[in-house]
Structure formats: structure tokens, C-alpha cells
Amino acid sequence: MENLIYWVGLVAVAVTALTGVLDAGRKNMDLVGVVVVGITTALGGGTLRDLLLDRPVFWLSDQTYLVVAMATTLLCFALVRNLRLPPRLFLIPDAIGLALFTILGTQVALQWQAPWLAASVLGVMTGVFGGVLRDVLCNDVPLIFMRGELYATASLTGALTLIGLQALELSPVLAAWGGMTVVLVVRLLAIAFHITLPTYTARQ
Amino acid sequence: MENLIYWVGLVAVAVTALTGVLDAGRKNMDLVGVVVVGITTALGGGTLRDLLLDRPVFWLSDQTYLVVAMATTLLCFALVRNLRLPPRLFLIPDAIGLALFTILGTQVALQWQAPWLAASVLGVMTGVFGGVLRDVLCNDVPLIFMRGELYATASLTGALTLIGLQALELSPVLAAWGGMTVVLVVRLLAIAFHITLPTYTARQ
């Protein structure tokens, strides 16, 4: 199980690095810009979680994550820039990455004795912060704040499901699968049916 | 006294969350965006201070802060978006929040043995960094860098007053009140008389 989580984590790093590269491409960045944005997108969420919990930063303890993120970015740069890919191709792997990072983040926070609400917030941060950094570096308003298809909402629902299931004394493994399933189902249903949240339109 | 500071701290969190919501509203963000920007504005300054001092992050130790920030944001989202409020209404609570966060930040930094100038910088960071993050997330040039009405200057003056009064061996409580008064007086006088700092206009 441990082993499975580790490998799935590496896949999630590769997938989110890929989304970073695609976004950096829209800004005509050079190779260095693309690599920095790709790595930051892939490792940003977990790094923030580890800093806030005062844990050793995960990619400094085991640099496999860094190698995977770099290799994916360079490979994409070499291949993707000469391909024409439909953006929607990445929605499913991106949702899987979101589910994995959210659940990993929440579990780590619970292990480090964070109270439950704070743990769910840390889970959401782990899931979405890489994308926020990507958008800030590309000088956009972060997409998760605007595009409504229940991105952070899916993440929060899954984190709370995991915490609820653990409070019911379910085994951690089952609780993790439950949480991941909820993230995926909420996110994919929202994409399929264009479900969005209400928007704040200030009248000032 | 401890108790008073705690409650006033919670009020300051609520007030700064409110300013975050109002700013996010101008960008037509959805509910998640508004919540994230509100929480970040309220908790960002103290989080940076705790990371730099290598202290446990305050809202992970006591999640009341997080609950207050979230509840304020959701309440605002429900109420304020259907109200038309004059922005100047918030200048006084915002100044109180600035005063409180600055003094709390400086005191914590002094307790953790930061040297005096560094402690005053940490106090200013605690006071203003939430607003800087808010502006970066909303993709604006941070307002404190542009609008002159002595925002960070008020904060720095108050932090240095606190440090000076403590060096004169005044009781910490009196020194804190002195520092807060200075922040408030400088900021409110600057607003009332439109006092601004000189601007750098490069000739390149």
C-alpha cells in the first residue's frame, strides 16, 4: 500500500508538471521559464504543506520527486511544443492529481496533529497551491478563483470525507480511497455538467 | 490582559477577512476564490511571521482563527454582495487591524529573540503582508506600494515606538498600548489630511 501511494504520488507530480508546461507555453516563455513553472506547479502544494507543518520538505528528503518533475518538464518541452494537443485531454489526469495531492496532504496533516478543519485546509492547499503559484508566476488571476467547475470545492469535499471516515474509525486505507473517489466524482461531474459556484458581483 | 489580546486578535482577523472579500468582489471571483482570498488576507501576515521565526503556525495550533476567518468570509459573501457599502466605512476597522497585527507581530518577534530592527520589520510584515498577498492573488500591484496614505509607515512607526518604550523598561502592556496608539494616530491623521510619501519617478 505504502508503495502504491509512493508510485501514484510520482505520477501525480508528473501530471501536474505537465499542466504547468502547457500553461507556461501560452506565455511564450523560454526553456528556463517553462522548467521553473513546471517544477513549481508540481512541487508547490506539498512544499507549502511541509513548511506550514514544520516537516522536512519532501523533495529535499527524497529527490526522486524533483527528478520526475524535471524529466517530465524537459520531455514535454521537447515533444509537446511541436504537437497540437486538445486542452481537454488533460482534465482527467489533472483531476486524478488533484485527488491524490488532496488526500496525501490531509493525511500528512492529520499525522502531524493538525486539528481537523486546519487539516482539511492543508489538504486543499496541497491540492491546489501548485496551480495558484503557476498562475501567479504567469501573471494571471489564479484560475481556481474564477473558473467555477468545482475545483477547490471538490478538493475540500474529499478532504472532509476522509476526515469524517477516519472519525468513524474506518481503516486509513479505506478512508483514503473514499476521499479520493469523492474528489474525482465531484470534479468530473462538475466538468461534465458545467456545475459552477455562485459568483460575487460587488455593487460598489 | 492576555484574554483581551486574544479576543481583539480574533476581531482583527474578522476585519481583515472582510477587506479581502470586498477586494475579491471587484474581480468577479466565485465563492471559492472569495473564501481563499479572505482567509489569506486574514492569516497571511501572521503565517509569514511564524514561518520566518520557525514557530508553530498560529492557526494550526489554535484553529479558532481559521474558523473566525472562514465564518466571516461566508457571512460576507451571503450578505455583502447584495448590499451597497461605501468603501470608506472600513478604513477605521482596517486601521485597528493594522495596529493590532503590527504590535502582536513585533511582540512575538521580540519574545523569540529577534534583534530589534528585524523585530520591527517582522511587525510590519505581520501588519501588511496579508494585504500584499490579497493584491498579488487579485493580480494587482500591491496597494501599499502605491497609495500613499502612510500605511506601512504607520505600522513601522508603531513597531519602533513599542521597541523604544520596552527599551525604556516600560511594562510590556503599556508599551503595546503606546505602539498601537501611534499606528492608529499616524494612519488616521494621514487619511484625514491626505498625507502621502514622496513617489519615485525614475528618469531612465
Place this chain on the structure above:
Amino acid sequence: MENLIYWVGLVAVAVTALTGVLDAGRKNMDLVGVVVVGITTALGGGTLRDLLLDRPVFWLSDQTYLVVAMATTLLCFALVRNLRLPPRLFLIPDAIGLALFTILGTQVALQWQAPWLAASVLGVMTGVFGGVLRDVLCNDVPLIFMRGELYATASLTGALTLIGLQALELSPVLAAWGGMTVVLVVRLLAIAFHITLPTYTARQ
């Protein structure tokens, strides 16, 4: 030698603070904005390195760095805003700052047992992150992602040279000089001959 590194580090802080002031000037910031951007540019890279390695933040342990960054910023504000300086004047000191910060960052990371690839990434971060923060605060797409003249590339090449030379059991002092020379030579040759990296132009 220790002593030399310390003094050169202070010079590098002053030089990078200066580049921050010049950039803030282009945005018509006021005095506070200029000071914040100057200090952030000068101290940002080392701060990120120390946070990630869970070391005491360098300018909190020894506030001389903070004093130098502040004094430089204020002096620039007083002098430079009434002078017309050619921007290319700063390319050489800026390259020296990049070389110094990269090598200092890599060495500190190696001392704290970071694995080699992670150490080189931390070295590059120390070298370039101040400038990234400066650009984010000024609401620009970070320059190192766009302008090709081998900025981060020079930094990475130098960091890897240092690591390679240390692996060959060269003395740390010689390895440091080797790494710094490589950063400088790569960067200055790239400026002289307008060498740039390939750009990603997505066809989506």
C-alpha cells in the same frame, strides 16, 4: 576566507537591493513600496533557501544584512531618482550578485545534507528568487522566464560545477571560485553575444 565571503555577501545584498529599487522606480511606487521591493529582492532568495532547509533565517540571525539592504534602498531613493543612469551599467554587478548568491546557496544546502540535484536547485533559487519576487510584486511576468540571456542557466551551470568539483574532492574554496567563475563567464558571454534559449511557442 570566511571573512571575505561575509563581506562579499554584503556587497551582493547591496547590489541586488539596487536592482530592486530601479525596477520599482518604473512603476512609480512611493518610498515604502521602493523600500519593500528593494529589501525583498535582496533578501528573498536566501530567505526561501533557509525556510526550505529549516535553518534560522539569515537576516534574523545577523541583522547586518537587513541594515545594508535598507541603507542601500534609502540611499538609492535619495540619489538615483534624480539621476539618469543607463540600465546596462548594472549588468556586471548584477552578474556578480547572481554568482555569489548561487554559490552561497549551493554550499549551504550541501552542508545541510541536501542531495546534490536538490542542492543545485536551492542554489539557483537563492540566486534568482529575489528577482522573481521583485517581478511578482511589480506585477510583471518574472523576467528570468522571458529574457533569454542565460540568467538561471548560468546559475545552474555554476551550481553544478561547484558540486562536480567538490565530488572530485577539490577544496571547498577552490570549488567555490570555480563555480562563481562559471556563472560569471556564462552570463557575461551570453550578454555579450546575445545568446538565448529556445522559446516555447505552443500551438494549441
